[in-house]
Amino acid sequence: MADLKLRNVCKSYGPVDVIKDVSIDIADGEFVVFVGPSGCGKSTLLRMIAGLEDITSGTIEIGGRVMNDLPPKDRGIAMVFQTYAIFPHMTVRENVAFGLTINKADKATKEAKVAEAARILQMEHLLDRRPSQLSGGQRQRVAIGRAIVRDPSVFLFDEPLSNLDAALRMDMRMEIGKLHADLAASMIYVTHDQVEAMTLADKIVVLRAGEVMQVGSPMELYHNPANLFVAGFLGAPSMNLMPVEVKEVAGTEATVANASLDAISVATKERPIRTGGTATLGVRPQYLTPTAPEEGMLHGTVALTERLGSETVVDVALRDGSKVIAAIGEDRVLAPGTEIGLRFDPAQAHLFDEHP
């Protein structure tokens, strides 16, 4: 069994702490995605798991064994890099078989394993080409093939698709999803791309400046973000965040309002929110519905509409001067300058005690 446990893992480069006390449990066969803004330490964490970067403190366990001091090859991992890292002077076949060549596997094993990897990735016809004769997507396939041949218990991907164009990225994303279903190995996947994170992950880990912000399933994170950072980070367009005054707290509900928001009551979810204080109200653009000005809970004027065909994104300037975005699931014409009201279900709103 290859479950992976990170326990209080830290990493410092000199005085700079890059990873701060990260603890994550990854079950066998799980697909875990690390997301976070650039420079938050995703790659560093992945490379520490791989053994390419040493661990300042804490432990990394794979399948019950502490891996801290083992070299990468003994950790039962395989890694796929953003820049492919396939050897330019070898054919695809030699690249895929590299690990076997290094470990002096016999010819028959080699051929069988390469054939198997090529079959899974549908690249039998590419085996005798050189990397320079391949497209970006095909190169990444070769890199994945080399990983498959290692038969690892954990696959590590560091932004494997970010050098590919949008259409190809979607194809490869589906293929990686399929690969995970086929191989049933654990996979850890670093990405910037929300769609990759949401569609592939069993579990998303949101990182910020080396700290874990929240761990959970994609829908959990989307519908129930633990903090303002996760709320603002996941979802496109990102969640509307409005400063509000807390009028009253009663049980698990707080009544909040501001100059452009009529008083509503929202669940506090045990956050320390006090009567008379301020808080931040978050509502996703998709849950805002435009109505006649007098029926709305939020009041403002249309500043800009972007019609995407299937969706219309409306920029609304609220009375207090702040802006919110509403995403309407249909094609609608809203002339800039028109007064507008916005409604939403308070159950879909989030109240945070922090301020952006």
Add this chain to the structure above:
Amino acid sequence: MASKLTQSNGAGWAFALPGFGLIAIFIVLPFFFAFALSLTNQRLISPNPTEFVGFENYRDLMGLAVITLEPERDADGNAIRDEDGEIAYPRVRTITRSDDFPEYRGMREWFRWQSGENARVVIAADVVFMKALRNTLLFVLVVAPVQATIALGLALLINQKIRGINIFRTIYFMPVVVSIVVVSLLWRFIYDGSDGLLNNILAGLTFGLFEPRDWLGETSTALGAIMAMSVWQGVGFHMVIWLSGLQTISPTLYEAAEIEGANKRQIFRYVTWPGLRNTAVLVLIVITMQAFALFAQVDVMTQGGPLDSTQSLVFQTVDRGYRKQDISGGSVISVVLFLIVLCISLLQRWLTRDR
């Protein structure tokens, strides 16, 4: 908006002109001059008019033949031996001065070997040239691989993230910055026969057992001494070229190899060396060219001696062309050298071509 520069070729040519011009005046033109002169009997300063002599200079330079000398025999037909038991042969000049062999006229012995009772003698029209050719080829054959290998080793050593690594880079590069003439003068002291540094060190290491020798004054060590010093002087330069090659190799390739479990040797074989192919071609060609141009060391340290054991082609070119005022003779050697270098670089390009 397309500018005039990108539309007309005139501007481009104008920019290229200074470079082209200098190359044409100082390299291309002199080469054709040399080729033309090599077909004449021109001397540096001479009252006689220049005459066209065709390829006679080339024949005089490169004439080579093997003759067989039979032993002198007594009445019974046995080879006559001297008191050391060595077989006595007729002198070579009985052939090269004889009217029976006009084709060997003027040639002299280069070297000989024994074949049964007979002696085979290689005679050359220009023995000094042949020695220069042999020395130069030997120099290239030894210096090119040795220098390239040591330079690569040093480059691998200093391509590490260690504190103070720049100090080592500077030290290894330092000999390159010093003029070869100065280096040659310094090494004359090192190789000095009576109180040279090398003799002293060797004596010290062997507790005085080592017999001091005159490194530059003996035929057996002179060329080797020049080779060693040349390798030392040039190695830093090639180290820097290797280093730049090493730094073009993507670090993720090393990481990928590490994850697959490659050891140091395998990493070198599968990642480093293939990544250095283009650099290797460059280094080899540059070293070969430089080695063929061997001159300053010889000029400063030995003047071609002792007994022509350190003659080199370029030294002979200069020696004949200027010191002996035989400008056509010097030109012939430089044309020959050009052809050799051309062939070798074509061969190297072919051997290291993209397959």
